[in-house]
Amino acid sequence: MTSPLRVVAVSGGMQRPSRATALAEHLLDLMAEQVPCERRLIELGQLAPQFVGAAWRSQLPEAVELELAAIERADVLVVATPVYRGSYTGLFKHFFDFIGQDALVDVPVLLAATGGSDRHALMIDHQLRPLFSFFQARTLPLGVYATDKDFVAYQLHAEDLLQRARLAVQRALPLLELTRQALPKVAGTTAAA
Template sequence: MTRPLRLVAVSGGLQRPSKAAALAGHLLDLIAEAVPCERRLVELGQLAPQLAGASWRSQLPHTVERELAAVEQADILVVATPVFRGSYTGLFKHFFDFIDQDALIDKPVLLAATGGSERHALMIDHQLRPLFSFFQARTLPLGVYATDKDFADYRLQNEALIQRAALAVQRALPLLELTRHARPAAANEAVAA
């Protein structure tokens, strides 16, 4: 029997509640409806005090190390960050600076961002996609960008955005299914070796 996929979302939102976390949660729900998975949401705003001042991974407390390990061991990643000065937040980058550079190779990553207006929508392709290309991750083709007006009480309300999120997940499903079926084969090869 195949175990559920480990689905981890990382929200770069600094506050709670956060629109980035709400968007990440929505995407988690859509993926979980389509494939069996264990879900986890990592909210970086909650880890900020523990990340501050750390230059090396060995300086991080166990709570942060546990979240880093969850990201590295995930089968699928969803990343969502607010746009800050045309890019992802510094805290988001600081967290991913601690991720092992080989841990995300070939891992499917769904990219998402939130911003005050449409003018930052290309941030997904100009900032997030290159970051995860460095990790040699498989960034999924369709990103999801939401503005402040797309939310009501930290819930998605814009029907066009809801449809885009559903389309992003629908287009990701073939790769997610490949990931799901490739995992047992890779595990069997490791046991045989």
Template sequence: MTRPLRLVAVSGGLQRPSKAAALCEHLMDLIADEVLCEPRLVELGQLAPQLAGAVWRSQLPDTVERELAAVEQADILVVATPVYRGSYTGLFKHFFDFIGQDALVDKPVLLAATGGSERHALMIDHQLRPLFSFFQARTLPLGVYATDKDFTGYRLQDAALIERASLAVQRALPLIQLTRQAGLAAAEEALMA
């Protein structure tokens, strides 16, 4: 039997509920509809007090270490952050500063962001994509950007955005399948060794 893929979403939202977390959950649900996976949502707003003041990973409490390990061990990542002053939040960057430099190599990452208006939509390509390129992750071709008007409460309601999210996941599936095949081949190789 094939093990479920570890699907981890990181929401850079600072409060709960958060539109970034709602976008993460929507994207995770779309992936889970297509691929057997174990979804996990990491909400950075909930970790903020434990991240504050830490300069080295060794200074972090176990609760944060578990979330960092989950991201590093994920088969697929979904990341979403609110846009703050034209970029991701400082908390989002601070969290990823603790991720091992080689931990995300070749990992598929679906990029997403939320903002007050359309004018920050390119933040995905100008801020998030370079960050994950540093990690040598495989950022997926389509990012998903949502504005406040795309939500009713904390649920996506805009038909065009819902369609784009679905298209982003559909275009990601071939890479996700390659990830699954690579994981199966590695597991088989380990058994034979």
């Protein structure tokens, strides 16, 4: 039997509740419905006070180091960030600056963002995709962008958004299955002949 995928979601939301966090959690739920996985959510807004003043990874406290290590060990990443002035937040970028340059090679990444209007929708392709291309990660084919009007009380509400999220996960499934098949087998089981 194959080990479950380690799926780590990172929300760049600064507050709680957060639309970016709600979107990340929804995408995690959709993945968990399709493939066996161990889920972890990292909320940068809650973690920020522990890393904003650090210039080097060696300056980070253990709590932040544990979250970075979880990302570097992830089989799949889900990243969701609010759009701020046409890009991801500075805090989001600062956090990913601590990730090892080769730690995400070939890791599938589902990209998502939230913004005040549709005019920021291309941020996924023009900002997030190049960032994760630098890491040589495998950005998944469809990103998920949501505006404020797609939520009610910080819950996904708009049917178009819900369909887009489902489609993004469906389109990711072949790569997720390949990733899962490449994982080590769980001890005590044998492969079928």
